[in-house]
Amino acid sequence: TVAPDLQAIVDRIAAEMAGREERGKVADYIPGLARVDPKHFGIAVATHDGRMFAAGDADAAFSIQSVSKVFALTIALGKVGDALWKRVGREPSGNAFNSIVQLEAEQGIPRNPFINAGAIVVSDVVLAGHAPKEAIGEILRFVRDLAGDDGIVIDDEVAQGEADTGFRNAALANYMRSFGNIHHPVDQVLGVYFHQCALAMSCRQLARAGRFLMHEGQHPDTGFNIVSPMRARRINALMMLCGHYDGSGEFAFRVGIPGKSGVGGGILCVVPGIASIAVWSPGLNERGNSTLGSLALERLAAATGWSVFNQR
Numbered sequence: 617t618v619a620p621d622l623q624a625i626v627d628r629i630a631a632e633m634a635g636r637e638e639r640g641k642v643a644d645y646i647p648g649l650a651r652v653d654p655k656h657f658g659i660a661v662a663t664h665d666g667r668m669f670a671a672g673d674a675d676a677a678f679s680i681q682s683v684s685k686v687f688a689l690t691i692a693l694g695k696v697g698d699a700l701w702k703r704v705g706r707e708p709s710g711n712a713f714n715s716i717v718q719l720e721a722e723q724g725i726p727r728n729p730f731i732n733a734g735a736i737v738v739s740d741v742v743l744a745g746h747a748p749k750e751a752i753g754e755i756l757r758f759v760r761d762l763a764g765d766d767g768i769v770i771d772d773e774v775a776q777g778e779a780d781t782g783f784r785n786a787a788l789a790n791y792m793r794s795f796g797n798i799h800h801p802v803d804q805v806l807g808v809y810f811h812q813c814a815l816a817m818s819c820r821q822l823a824r825a826g827r828f829l830m831h832e833g834q835h836p837d838t839g840f841n842i843v844s845p846m847r848a849r850r851i852n853a854l855m856m857l858c859g860h861y862d863g864s865g866e867f868a869f870r871v872g873i874p875g876k877s878g879v880g881g882g883i884l885c886v887v888p889g890i891a892s893i894a895v896w897s898p899g900l901n902e903r904g905n906s907t908l909g910s911l912a913l914e915r916l917a918a919a920t921g922w923s924v925f926n927q928r
C-alpha cells in the first residue's frame with residue numbers, strides 16, 4: 617500500500633540529505649561528470665496509482681550512466697528473447713563494475729547484464745540489424761516513450777568524454793570479441809554503449825521510465841505490454857542481485873528493493889506493484905554507488921515498509 621504521507625516522507629528525506637556533509641566523491645573521469653555540484657540531491661516516487669511525489673532537485677537532468685543498462689537490457693530481450701542468456705549470465709559478479717577478471721575463466725561470457733562487460737554484449741545485441749545511429753535512436757525513443765516525455769536527450773559531450781577515456785571498456789569489448797561474444801565492430805558497439813550511458817534525465821523522468829517494471833511489464837499510460845509479467849519480474853530480480861555491482865549485497869541488506877545505480881549518482885528502484893523511485897546525488901561511495909542516494913532509499917524503505925523482504 618502507498619503510505620498516506622508520502623510527500624511528507626520525501627520532503628523529510630530531502631531535508632535530511634541537504635544537511636549531510638559526507639557525500640562521497642563525484643566521478644571525475646570525464647569533465648561532463650567531474651564538474652557536477654556534489655550538493656545536488658533529488659528524489660521522485662511514481663506510485664502504482666499514478667501519482668508522483670518529488671523533492672529536492674527532482675527536475676534537474678543528470679547523466680544516468682549505468683542505470684541505462686536496465687533499458688538496454690529490456691530492448692535486447694525484446695529482440696532475441698531468452699537466447700540472450702547464452703551470451704550473458706545472471707549471477708552477481710562480486711567485482712567492480714568495470715572488472716575484466718572473470719571473463720577469462722568464463723570464456724568471454726560476462727556474469728550479468730549490469731556490469732560493463734554484460735552491458736557491452738547487450739549493446740551488441742541492440743545494434744544487430746542497425747546502423748549505430750539507429751540503435752542509439754531506438755534506445756532514446758524507448759526511454760522517451762516509457763517516460764512519456766520527448767524532452768529527454770543524450771548529452772553529446774558526456775558521450776564524447778566516454779569515448780575519449782573508455783580504454784577499459786574497449787579492452788572488455790575486444791577481449792569478448794576474441795571469444796566470439798561480440799559480433800559487430802568494437803567501435804560501433806562502444807558507440808552505442810557510450811551514448812546510452814550519456815542519457816540525461818531528471819529523477820522525475822527516470823521514475824516515470826521505470827514504471828513498467830512495477831506494472832508487471834505494462835506501460836501504465838497506454839496499457840501496452842513492454843515486456844511480459846515474467847520478464848518484468850526477472851529484470852527486477854537482476855536489479856536486486858546485480859544492480860549495485862559488488863555493493864549489491866549491502867544495498868539489499870540496507871534497502872531491500874531492486875535497484876540499478878550509475879556513476880552519475882542516480883539510482884532507479886522498483887517496488888513491484890507499488891512504486892518506481894529515482895534518486896540522485898552525485899557523490900559516490902567506494903563501490904561507485906551514490907552515497908546519499910543509497911541512504912535516502914534506506915530511509916524511504918524504513919518509512920514505508922517497502923522492502924520486498926517485508927510481508928505485506
Ligand code: GLN
Pocket residue numbers: 680681682683713714732778785813877878879880904
Ligand atoms: N560510463 C561508465 C563506464 O562505462 C558507466 C559505469 C557506471 O555507471 N557504473 O565506465
